[in-house]
Amino acid sequence: MRFVFITVYVLSNLLFFQSARGQTVLDDYIALGLKNNLTIAEKNLSLDKAMLNLDIARSMYLPTVSFDALYSTANGGRMIELPVGDLLNPVYQTLNQLTQSQAFPMINNERINFLPRNYYDAKVRAGIPIINTDIKHNKRINEQAVQMREHEVEIYQRELVRDIKIAYYNYWSAEDGVKVHQNALNLAKEGKRVNEKLLEAGNGLPAYVVRADAEIAQAESKLVEAEQQMANARYYFNMLLNRDAEQPIKQQPTTAQDLGQQYADLLIEGREELEALNNQINVQETMVKMNKQVFVPKLNAFVDVGSQAENMRFNRESQYVMIGAQLSVPIFEGGRNKLKIRESQVAVAEAQQHRLRVQQQLETAARVANNEVTSTIRNYQNAKKQLEAAGTYQRLIQRGFNEGVNTYIETIDARTQYTNAQLAENLALYKWMIAVAKLERETASYILD
Incomplete structure (x- = not known):
């Protein structure tokens, strides 16, 4: 007008x-x-x-930068049975007989808990929106x-x-x-x-x-x-x-x-x-x-630099770098x-x-x-x-x-x-x-x- x-x-x-x-x-x-x-x-x-x-x-x-740390310890919970003794002991016994020695001692089966004890995960995360x-x-x-x-x-x-x-x-x-x-x-x-x-x-x-x-x-x-x-x-x-x-x-x-x-x-x-x-x-x-x-999709990228291990160990094996991207695409929202x-x-x-x-x-x-x-x-x-x-x-x-x-x-x-x-x-x-x-x-x- x-x-x-x-x-x-x-x-x-x-x-x-x-x-x-x-x-x-x-x-x-x-x-x-x-x-x-x-x-x-x-x-x-x-x-x-x-x-x-x-x-x-x-x-x-x-970009956003944050420091995240996680510590957890557990006792009990789900267990996984590893029959390493049943699998390897017959072999070790045969080897000992062949070698006329005890170079291959017998081992027991293992039970490993899914929940770790004295576990930590500390990392610095940098994220940035791309789309x-x-x-x-x-x-x-x-x-x-x-x-x-x-x-x-x-x-x-x-x-x-x-x-x-x-x-x-x-x-x-x-x-x-x-x-x-x-x-x-x-x-x-x-x-x-x-x-x-x-x-x-x-x-x-x-x-x-x-x-x-x-x-x-x-x-x-x-x-x-x-x-x-x-x-x-x-x-x-x-x-x-x-x-x-x-x-x-x-x-x-x-x-x-x-x-x-x-x-x-x-x-x-x-x-x-x-x-x-x-x-x-x-x-x-x-x-x-x-x-x-x-x-329209939403895409975010992130980089994690941190360390994770049990019993508060910190060495080259515990350190890690992780790079990733997160994509979110709505498909249906009920109109x-x-x-x-x-x-x-x-x-x-x-x-x-x-x-x-x-x-x-x-x-x-x-x-x-x-x-x-x-x-x-x-x-x-x-x-x-x-x-x-x-x-x-x-x-x-x-x-x-x-x-x-x-x-x-x-x-x-x-x-x-x-x-x-x-x-x-x-x-x-x-x-x-x-x-x-x-x-x-x-x-x-x-x-x-």
């Missing part, structure tokens, strides 16, 4: 990424998070284990397993990079929100001061002073809430970096003047999820090949090999279908992330216009109030609109950044070291 190109509307020179200082700050935080994360450390251990299994599979091609297709397939399977573990590490790293970026932007947004609420509180206090002066001059109303106190209390309440949100954002960010929750966060101020965008074509084929599924398909295909070669082949083929088809389904899900997620970037850009542009309008309106109402044209209630409403517009613009800006971080994750475009 052809990979689908996803045309995305993305930021190319967002000030945060343009600023060398800002980029360094966030990249340093990302590097710290990737280094300190406990889950990544655990997954790296799994990767190390998979690499060790691969080394073991490769070592199966090498064994299972070793090749096992090595291939372990190679794919290593690649899958590597992809698992990279997948989690990308998830962590996205979470760190989003947490960083959320903290940044929360801090800017605190500044907006602090400014609103200062304006409310200034409004109270002006109303108190007007009341002292006989041009104000006591109700305006009371209303100013209520506005100050409301602004202080929102400021406390904003500060708590900022603290929570700091805790979460530091948790992702696996460091002290109260540790301060370096920041890089940003403005909207340098924000920009461009069109780019990005592929999802770089997603490690798809690569891992490709490895899984390769594993199942290797299993099919291995099961199809079940009737189990055909069932295994079919089972492996079904597993291949299942893995291929799973990959297609995951690819469709990733393509959909990338399109959704692309649409989110587009919508956040428009929302930010609209919020910027609303902020400009609210700022102009607030200045006009404040001027009218100072000139006695507008009421104090109108100034409160104008300040509230301006504060909300500032918050909306701030939120839209960082939603834009967060949407870019999500799109970066969905297209696997962040470069991992």
